[in-house]
Amino acid sequence: MARGYTIGIDLGGTNIKGGVCDAEYRLVAQEEIETQADRGPDHVIARMAGLVATLISKAGLSAADIAGVGVGAPGPMSHSAGMIYHAPNLPGFVNVPLRDRMAELTRLPVTLENDANAAAFGEFAAGAGKDVRDMVMLTLGTGIGGGVVLGGQLWRGAFDNAGELGHTIVVPGGRPCPCGQKGCLERYASAHAVAERVREAVQAGEPSSLRAKALAGDDFDARDVLAAQAAGDALARRIWDEACFHLALAAVNIQHSFNPELVVFAGGLIRAGEVLLGRVRAHFEALSWTIAPDRPRLALATLGTDAGTIGAAALARS
């Protein structure tokens, strides 16, 4: 089938992941390489183009089989201009016309997308949202990324910045966020925030089985909090529950804003499974209105770290 395949590239600060997808969004070949971000944009873009060639070969295809390449990358960026304005984890990536540079090197049509949007579109095309038309995704990692699919299309907004749901304010006057706001969702419910809030409480003198590890430093993360809450640590339970509460509150606001069929949670924190989803659902039931039966379904992402690759490939098709 000529041009029946697309390629998705997921550009991260440490690694670049790539995959070839068929028309049913199945990955037929995959490859992951180091970003080598410290060597600057030219080097990184050349590596991405090289990865495209590797993937075509690995899938046993030729360039003529490839309809296009989608690149999911950190932002802020412009989808319409194909430009990365500024990527904090990628040194030198300031006003880089990544789409056109990749198109020159690969001689294929290239589309550039925000990585959170790409991951959301992946779950929509082939994962938790494959049976719905409208879906909002929250990716719970270092921060909280968002993606919004309405009527089968990614909604990007007037400024290509729609779905920055980690920066909706859930606590007026709350915890300061590096974005300049206070009380952003991601300051309460990202994987990073969960660990950080435990550390702050321990530093303020709250007792916890996590005391030594939390104070020791870098090794300490949300997995430790998850384990400690399972073992009955009161501080870990409170912080974990508050994260679930704020995710539920965000889901209520998503319900009344977009009114989607489905809200999907993705990212590192969902390794907790039902300990996350069950508690978010319980808070959501308690927080949400009773006057109309329009609650979205809440679900966990199913594609894991392949969502960004598959989504970028799907966007190269759409």
Added chain:
Amino acid sequence: MARGYTIGIDLGGTNIKGGVCDAEYRLVAQEEIETQADRGPDHVIARMAGLVATLISKAGLSAADIAGVGVGAPGPMSHSAGMIYHAPNLPGFVNVPLRDRMAELTRLPVTLENDANAAAFGEFAAGAGKDVRDMVMLTLGTGIGGGVVLGGQLWRGAFDNAGELGHTIVVPGGRPCPCGQKGCLERYASAHAVAERVREAVQAGEPSSLRAKALAGDDFDARDVLAAQAAGDALARRIWDEACFHLALAAVNIQHSFNPELVVFAGGLIRAGEVLLGRVRAHFEALSWTIAPDRPRLALATLGTDAGTIGAAALARS
């Protein structure tokens, strides 16, 4: 011009407003009649059909000139089914197939829409939003209604309930709302809430020049609070400012959710003009992030009480 006109009907608990619009969304005839809601749905629907005939005649047109009729009505309702599920201010309006009943009586195509959506679409088509593609509107009345226009289309959501922004939660665990939630935007920033919060504070013993009037009862409303804050009353100033703060917080969340070009404020409270908009803008500047230049413009609605009629007429065309 055959079928160059559409009719918009704005169904309220007290009055029914109607208008004939040309293709540029100009009102060429208008009429307002009593709803006589206490006489039940059959009577009200017959009055609406009669109003359509009156409007056609008043505009000097015939039915052949009318492409369709749009009806904006209170909900909950289903646009796709053309059905009002339950309208608290219209006795007997429970599961009423209003669209099809009106189509039978008028022999014209009829579309049914949520009144807040119709008003938002009116401002989009012919008012504050006529030069943008993406717009979110908040109508500050007894409650707070919302409407969302994305890419030139009304966004209704998977359950026809999108844009219920008055019920986004702005204060976790905050003021109880009849909807069953706590801390809804409309419990802080509707015209009703502004007066109610002053009354509650006075009842709790806070000093205010509004004391006597607030305790006297029904006559007391947001206009009194506006006048008192202009005269320097400290309580009125605080409550008014908090309303503006929460509207600004809602605007931040709209920014990061829909990322529209424009947020429009409508409804009775905007008679305050700059005393509302200026303060909302100041809070918005202080609350919103500094890492991307994607703030929507904030503006007041321009069509007043005609927005619902014009919007319903515009929806009959789209």
